[in-house]
Amino acid sequence: MFKGTIDENLNKQSIKGSEVKKLREKIIETYPSIEKYLEEIWPKDAKVLKSKIKVEDYLVQVYLIDDEIRFMENRDKIVIPTMRILHQYxxxxxxxxxxxxxxxxxxxxxxxxxxxxxxxxxxxxxxxxxxxxxxxxxxxxxxxxxxxxxxxxxxxxxxxxxxxxxxxxxxxxxxxxxxxxxxxx
Missing domain, CATH: 3.10.400.20 (Sulfate adenylyltransferase)
Incomplete structure (x- = not known):
């Protein structure tokens, strides 16, 4: 899906605390075995930003936690960890x-x-x-x-x-x- 080079100059935006809370809940619901490790992956006091990356003919939402892309959301609104998170957990x-x-x-x-x-x-x-x-x-x-x-x-x-x-x-x-x-x- 992410063939080729992605521009590192992402247009980042802050997200509201309520959106952060819903996203964390969605991650726990989708990946229940990660709940006790979520604080390591996504500390509650972390700086959270979102950006969009153009992939093929649509945009993928990515979430940067302390300036590192750790999760993405596809066009079907499924929250998916990056490969680096998967390798850690x-x-x-x-x-x-x-x-x-x-x-x-x-x-x-x-x-x-x-x-x-x-x-x-x-x-x-x-x-x-x-x-x-x-x-x-x-x-x-x-x-x-x-x-x-x-x-x-x-x-x-x-x-x-x-x-x-x-x-x-x-x-x-x-x-x-x-x-x-x-x-x-």
């Missing part, structure tokens, strides 16, 4: 594992296809449609992407063709490069 969302053959495609920005999950190197959790998932690879420790399921696990197994997971962010994409620790936004 890998237990926060379900994982879907692709076979080794899918790695180069996902790292170049392709969605995850059903056969990459149903082949011998793939592993799936029992999930419904429209769930945020960490995309891992056979033989690798860290996630290589974050996506949203467009089919349930049952549908993926039954159909075994077409897109199973829409890729939101992957390692080394424009957002990954923009959120690198040394970046000053």
């Amino acid at each position: 890998p237990f926060m969302m379900p994982h879907m594992q692709c076979d080794k053959g899918a790695i180069k495609h996902i790292l170049s920005g392709s969605d995850v296809m059903c056969p990459g999950l149903t082949s011998p190197g793939g592993k799936m959790e029992n999930l419904e449609r429209y769930q945020v998932v960490a995309i891992t690879a056979e033989g690798k420790v860290n996630a290589m992407g974050i996506g949203i399921t467009v089919m349930s696990t049952e549908e993926i197994i039954k159909k075994n063709k077409d897109v199973a997971i829409e890729l939101i962010q992957n390692l080394n994409d424009g957002l990954w490069k923009l959120t690198r620790p040394a970046a000053t936004l």
Whole structure:
């Protein structure tokens, strides 16, 4: 989704305390296992700003916490952590594992296809449609992407063709490069 370079000169805006509170509640509701760590990720006294990044033909809302992009909100209003947050808290969302053959495609920005999950190197959790998932690879420790399921696990197994997971962010994409620790936004 974040192919190419993203302009580091983001048009940042402050957000109201009530909006911050609602966003934190939405994160806890979406990722309940992260609740006890939310204060580490998003301290209550942190400076919170929002900005928009043009992606393909629409805008993605990003949230900067103490000048670091830590969450984004897609066009469907789903709040998604960045890859860096996922790597720090890998237990926060379900994982879907692709076979080794899918790695180069996902790292170049392709969605995850059903056969990459149903082949011998793939592993799936029992999930419904429209769930945020960490995309891992056979033989690798860290996630290589974050996506949203467009089919349930049952549908993926039954159909075994077409897109199973829409890729939101992957390692080394424009957002990954923009959120690198040394970046000053």
